[in-house]
Amino acid sequence: MTKSEILAATKIRTGRTDLTDIDTELYAVLVDMTARHAFLKDSATQALADGTPNYAFPTNANRILFVTESLTSNASDDTEPVREISFNDYLYLKQSASDEGEPEYYAVFNKYLYFYPTPNTTYTATIYYQKLHPSDLDSILLGDEYKECVIEGVCFKVMEGLGIGAEDGAIHYQNYETALSVLANKVKDKEVNTVDGYY
Numbered sequence: 001m002t003k004s005e006i007l008a009a010t011k012i013r014t015g016r017t018d019l020t021d022i023d024t025e026l027y028a029v030l031v032d033m034t035a036r037h038a039f040l041k042d043s044a045t046q047a048l049a050d051g052t053p054n055y056a057f058p059t060n061a062n063r064i065l066f067v068t069e070s071l072t073s074n075a076s077d078d079t080e081p082v083r084e085i086s087f088n089d090y091l092y093l094k095q096s097a098s099d100e101g102e103p104e105y106y107a108v109f110n111k112y113l114y115f116y117p118t119p120n121t122t123y124t125a126t127i128y129y130q131k132l133h134p135s136d137l138d139s140i141l142l143g144d145e146y147k148e149c150v151i152e153g154v155c156f157k158v159m160e161g162l163g164i165g166a167e168d169g170a171i172h173y174q175n176y177e178t179a180l181s182v183l184a185n186k187v188k189d190k191e192v193n194t195v196d197g198y199y
Contacts, residue, residue: 001147003137009151013172014158022154023137025161029153029176030133030140035062037184040131040141048103048115048123057111061129064113067106069125082106082115082125090114149179 006026011019034040044058048069057064067082083105085093090107093116101117103125108114113127133141142150156172 001140001142001144001150003140005147006151006154010154010158013151013155016158016162019158022158025154025157026137026150027133027135028157029150030137030142032153033142033146033149033180033183034131034133037180038063038065038130038187039146039183040133041065041128042131043126043128046113046125046127048119048125050119050121051100053116053118054112054114055125057113058127058129060132060134061111061127062132063130064106064108064127065130066128067113067125069103069123071102071121071123079126084108085116087114090116146183149176149183152176152179 003022003026007019007022010022011017042058042060044061046055046058048055064084067084068079069082070079080102082103085105085107087107087109090105090109093105097117099118100120103115103117103119103123105116106113107116113125115125140150152172152175156169156176159169159172
């Protein structure tokens with residue numbers, strides 16, 4: 001799927017043959033799709049430092065899916081899953097229990113990961129996450145199976161921007177939402193609650 005293919009289809013479906021630029025509309029649709037559903041996934045490693053409990057989300061991360069950790073100084077150390085808890089539970093644990101050790105839990109707040117216990121030495125965390133589409137529209141990361149959804153979303157955004165009648169725009173919006181729902185269900189059917197299931 002390329003930007004030029006999306007533009008050509010949008011011109012035909014909206015009747016806007018004078019349309020030359022859809023960057024704003026295309027980017028809005030790609031971000032909406034990848035913010036709402038885990039269509040793009042990635043992983044990043046994060047060094048957990050002794051005495052430092054919180055770390056910023058990886059670049060373009062929208063939602064954390066899964067975290068594992070291992071002892072950095074021991075190459076044979078098994079990778080362990082780190083369980084997600086609510087931020088309120090994290091705050092409770094910080095006030096009521098021993099504060100340092102091997103991280104067993106993480107909480108998410110304001111685009112930061114908070115590990116508990118606070119690392120007592122250096123660990124390596126692998127963070128698996130739902131990724132927002134980057135702003136580079138010359139390389140659309142979604143495959144061809146997403147094309148129909150993207151085209152309908154862009155058609156809706158173009159018509160919305162022009163203030164064209166609600167009825168014409170509503171058809172494209174409905175088509176977009178229907179296609180998005182079908183794609184989301186396909187992704188959910190493939191997912192397994194393990195690290196391997198995310199890739």
